[in-house]
Amino acid sequence: MGFKWFKSFMVAALGLFLVSSVQVVAAQEDAHADTTAKEEKFNPGEAILHHIADSHEFHFFTLKNDDGTQTHGALPLPVFLYSPQRGFSAFMSSNFHHGEEAYNGYKLEHDKVVAVDASGNPDESVKVYDFSITKNVAQMLIALVILVWLMTSMAKKYKSGQGVTSAPKGLQNAIEPVITFVRDDIAKPNLGPKYQKFLPYLLTIFFFILINAILGMFPGSANVTGNIAFTAVLGLIAFIVIIFNTNGHYWQHIFWFPGVPLPVKILMIPVELMGVFTKPFALIVRLFANMTAGHIVILSFISLIFIFSEMSKVAGVAFTPVSIAFAVFIYLIEILVAFIQAYIFANLTAIFIGEAIGDHHFEEDVQPHH
Structure with missing residues (x-):
């Protein structure tokens, strides 16, 4: 029953997204019309960038009135x-x-x-x-409120005994497997006995990225996870956590890698040192590129309707169901991508922290068996 409700909700949200996209594109064409009332050709690149860019309002739709004026459906900030x-x-x-x-x-x-x-x-x-407070900032604050409410409400239920002395219920039943997954499949394998120290951080970034990615799927919402400033801050925080938890063995393997000839050591120093900075950079670019690409692909399929319409009205009408079908497919894939990207970011962060806190003595003591 819950799945059917979720499926119906996503279809309705996508329908509203498609309608709002059509209205925004129409508004852009009207705004760029010349004095002879001749509209310029549809610019898909400009329309797509307008949707994924930050703004000072949440814009949902634009309606053209009979007198030539426009009615905007927007939430000012x-x-x-x-x-x-x-x-x-x-x-x-x-x-x-x-x-x-x-x-x-x-x-x-x-x-x-x-x-x-x-x-x-x-x-x-x-x-x-x-x-x-732009729409990226506003939506990020909304995600923060949802995250705090979600975690505190879960904590209160466990404190009262629900999920401890009795089976979890409702939302707790859905969130607990995710928390267990982050603990057992991300934290423990990569951090070993020290996993409890970093588990709150890993859970925070996992759910924060996931919530922002899901909110970004709603019509008129902001593409927060596809904003390079957002991913850069997450990457910078990960870099700080990694650096402040390093030990002597970690830096020894950076500046004077044991067990290799001297000329190779000299060559490896700049490579290993560069790796300290490329690891958080990879986190930043990976999340930004993947989340932005999904939005661009969806908007590209929608833009094809208007591109074909300029060529021929018949072609535009004929291609509309095909374009919408592909857009719906990518839209559903994006929901899966939201979970995957949250997992990848948290997992890679755990791996990098594990490398920083690991004891590398065993690498030098272990002898190969013949």
């Missing part, structure tokens, strides 16, 4: 700006009217706030520092 020349400013992004108007000396240019003069032209002499 707070804008916080500081300028050495103009001081601090705080207002809602709705004052920009979706980038069509300037407000308080500022305007949105390609989802970036710039200072403008009295005529509405960009004023490069005014420096602007943007501390706004």
Whole structure:
């Protein structure tokens, strides 16, 4: 019963996503129309980048009215700006009217706030520092609230005895196998007896990435896990955890690898030292690339409808069900990818930490058996 509900929910969410995509594309074509009311050709690259980029509002749809005006379905977000020349400013992004108007000396240019003069032209002499709560930040805060609520509610249930003296129930029954999986298949094999020290960290990054990835599947939501700044911070935290838990054996294998000839040692030093930084970099790029690619593929299939429509209305209508079918397939695959990427990031982090805290004496003492 639960699976049927989840399946129906995902189909409904995808349908809303497709409708909102069509409306946004139509809005972009209207916005770029020239004075003769002749619309420019559909730009799939611009439309796709607009969807996956950060923004000062959650945009869901745009409707064109009979009088030529547009009605936008969007959720505005707070804008916080500081300028050495103009001081601090705080207002809602709705004052920009979706980038069509300037407000308080500022305007949105390609989802970036710039200072403008009295005529509405960009004023490069005014420096602007943007501390706004964009949709990436807002969605990340929502994911944080969900994560804290999820973990604290689970802890309260275990503290009360549910799941300890009795069988787990409800949400606890669904989350417990995931926690057990992270403990038994990620932490223990890679960290050995020290796994308990790092298990809270591994559980946090696993669920934080998973929650953000799933939230990013909803129509109009932000692609947080596909933002390089988000993955860079996770990678930086992993790097700090790894470095602060290293020991002498780890650095000995970096700067003076035992058991190899001297010329090889000299050659290996820069390679091993570079590996210290490439490991967290691989975490950053892997998560960013995989999550961004999924969104781009889905939007690419949707864009094919408009590309074929410009060639021929018949071709556009004929290709629509094919495009939607492929988009739905990739959409469902993306749900699986969300779990896989959370697992890979947590597992690789555990492996790198395990290498840092491991005792390498056994490598030198073990003799090959003949």
